[in-house]
Amino acid sequence: MKNIFDNVYFTSILNAISDGILIADGQGKVLWLNHACENLANISRSKIIGKTANTLENQGVFMPSATKMVLNKQNTVSTVQTTVQNRKYITSGHPIKNEQGKIELIVAHARDITEAVRTNSQLEETQELLKRYSQEIIKIRQKNDFVASEHFFMGKSPAYLSIISMVDKIASTDTTVLITGETGVGKNVISNRIHQLSERCHEPFMEINCGAIPESLIESELFGYKKGAFTGANSEGKAGLIKMADKGTLFLDEIGELPLHLQAKLLQFIQHKKWLPIGGTEHQTANLRIIAATNRDLLQQVQEGKFRSDLFYRLNVLPIRVPSVKERKMDIIDLLQFNLKKYNKKHKRECKFSKEVLKNLQAYDWPGNIRELENQVERLVIISAHDEIRLEDLPFQMQQKEKTAFNLNKYEKGKSLTDILETIEREIIEEAYAEFKTTRKTADKLGITQSLLMRRVRKYGSGAKRIR
Known part of the structure; x- marks a missing residue:
C-alpha cells in the first residue's frame, strides 16, 4: 500500500482534484x-493520517464520518458532513473489497456544498417572500375587482367585516x-372570491348545483363516463367536472341535495384524489380544491340519516357561515x-x-337576502314613473307606515277570532283599494292575484261593494 502513495503521478492526480479525497484501510x-x-478539515495532514475514523469523528473533524458508516453498513454510503468551520460537504x-469480500480500503470523496446550500436557502426565502407578495397583489387586485363588480363585498357592519376576514385567511390555504x-346570501360569490384569492386563481373554477340536476344525471356530470358506458351516452365519452376542474377549484352548491350513493363516491375522491368514471375500469386522479355550500342544516341531516357523517366532517374542515341581510342592517343603504x-346604467x-x-x-327584513334586494332595486328602477322612487312604488309588504297599537275593543264583543280576522282582512282590502284605485294594483301591492x-270582495259582500 505504501508503494501506491509514494507514486508521484498517482498522488499528483489526486491532489489536482478540487474535491476532497481520503483513503483509509479496512479498519x-x-x-x-x-x-x-x-x-476542508482545516488541520494538517499529519494530525489526520494514522487516526481512526471514530477518533476523527469524536474530535469533530468529520461529522459524521463516511468511513465509519461504510464499516458499519459494509456498503457504499452518502451523507452530508459539517466541519468545525460550519461548512457543509456531501460525502x-x-x-x-478483496476476493473474499473483506474490505481492504475505503475511499471517501467529499464535495463542498456550502455555497449551494446557502444559495438554495436564500432561494427558498426569496420564493416564500415572492409567494407572500403575490398573495397580497392578488388580494389587492381582487378587492378592486369585487368592489367594482360584486354587490356583496361592501359594508362596515361587524358581520360583514368578520366574514371578509375569514374568507381572506381561508383563501391562502388549500383545505x-x-x-x-x-x-x-351570496354563497357562490364567496366561493368565487376564495378561488380568486388562492394560488389556484389562474386555474379552472367549475360550479355545479347539486339540487338543480336530476339524480340520474348528476353522477355523469361530476365524474364523467367512458365511451359506450350507457345507452344514449356520447360516443366519445365525457369528462366530468372533477376532471375539468383539475388544478383548480370545484364548487358544489347545495351539497345537501347530493344523493347518498354519490356522497360515498365523493368522499372517496376527497380522501384519495381519485375516482372511477361511469363505465371505466381504471381510476383517474385530479388535484383540486373542493368548496361546498348549503342552506340546509347538514348536522341535522346527518342525524336523520340523509347525509353521511364522514362526508360532513370531511367537508366541515373550514366552515364559513355567510350572514343574512337582516344581520347586516348597517350595510343595506350601501347595497341599495x-x-x-x-x-x-343598465336601463338608462x-x-x-x-x-x-x-x-x-x-x-x-329581506327574507330573500341580497338576491331579493338586487331584484327589487331593478324592479323599482324599471317601474318608477319618476326619477325619485317613492313610497307608493314599493310593494305593499315594504310600505312600513307608522304602526298604531292594536285595539281589540273596536270589534264587537262575542265575535270569534275568525270573524275578527275577516273584518281586519276586509279593512285592509278597502284601505289598499282606496289608495291604489284599481283591483290589479291593489292585488299587486297585497301580494295576491x-x-x-275579487273572491274576497264577493265574500265580504256589501262591506266591499265599492271595489269593482
Whole structure:
C-alpha cells in the first residue's frame, strides 16, 4: 500500500482534484488524503493520517464520518458532513473489497456544498417572500375587482367585516371549505372570491348545483363516463367536472341535495384524489380544491340519516357561515345605492331613492337576502314613473307606515277570532283599494292575484261593494 502513495503521478492526480479525497484501510485508519481534503478539515495532514475514523469523528473533524458508516453498513454510503468551520460537504464512502469480500480500503470523496446550500436557502426565502407578495397583489387586485363588480363585498357592519376576514385567511390555504347560510346570501360569490384569492386563481373554477340536476344525471356530470358506458351516452365519452376542474377549484352548491350513493363516491375522491368514471375500469386522479355550500342544516341531516357523517366532517374542515341581510342592517343603504347605480346604467335611468323609501327598505327584513334586494332595486328602477322612487312604488309588504297599537275593543264583543280576522282582512282590502284605485294594483301591492282579491270582495259582500 505504501508503494501506491509514494507514486508521484498517482498522488499528483489526486491532489489536482478540487474535491476532497481520503483513503483509509479496512479498519478505518486514515492512510492518505489529498490537499483539498486537508483544506476542508482545516488541520494538517499529519494530525489526520494514522487516526481512526471514530477518533476523527469524536474530535469533530468529520461529522459524521463516511468511513465509519461504510464499516458499519459494509456498503457504499452518502451523507452530508459539517466541519468545525460550519461548512457543509456531501460525502460518499466507497468500500474496496478483496476476493473474499473483506474490505481492504475505503475511499471517501467529499464535495463542498456550502455555497449551494446557502444559495438554495436564500432561494427558498426569496420564493416564500415572492409567494407572500403575490398573495397580497392578488388580494389587492381582487378587492378592486369585487368592489367594482360584486354587490356583496361592501359594508362596515361587524358581520360583514368578520366574514371578509375569514374568507381572506381561508383563501391562502388549500383545505376543503363548507359555506352555509340562507338562500340568496351570496354563497357562490364567496366561493368565487376564495378561488380568486388562492394560488389556484389562474386555474379552472367549475360550479355545479347539486339540487338543480336530476339524480340520474348528476353522477355523469361530476365524474364523467367512458365511451359506450350507457345507452344514449356520447360516443366519445365525457369528462366530468372533477376532471375539468383539475388544478383548480370545484364548487358544489347545495351539497345537501347530493344523493347518498354519490356522497360515498365523493368522499372517496376527497380522501384519495381519485375516482372511477361511469363505465371505466381504471381510476383517474385530479388535484383540486373542493368548496361546498348549503342552506340546509347538514348536522341535522346527518342525524336523520340523509347525509353521511364522514362526508360532513370531511367537508366541515373550514366552515364559513355567510350572514343574512337582516344581520347586516348597517350595510343595506350601501347595497341599495350600489345596485341603484348599476341598474340606472343598465336601463338608462337616473333614479334616486326618497328618504322615506330608504328608511323603509332599511327596516325591511329581506327574507330573500341580497338576491331579493338586487331584484327589487331593478324592479323599482324599471317601474318608477319618476326619477325619485317613492313610497307608493314599493310593494305593499315594504310600505312600513307608522304602526298604531292594536285595539281589540273596536270589534264587537262575542265575535270569534275568525270573524275578527275577516273584518281586519276586509279593512285592509278597502284601505289598499282606496289608495291604489284599481283591483290589479291593489292585488299587486297585497301580494295576491287579482282573482283571489275579487273572491274576497264577493265574500265580504256589501262591506266591499265599492271595489269593482
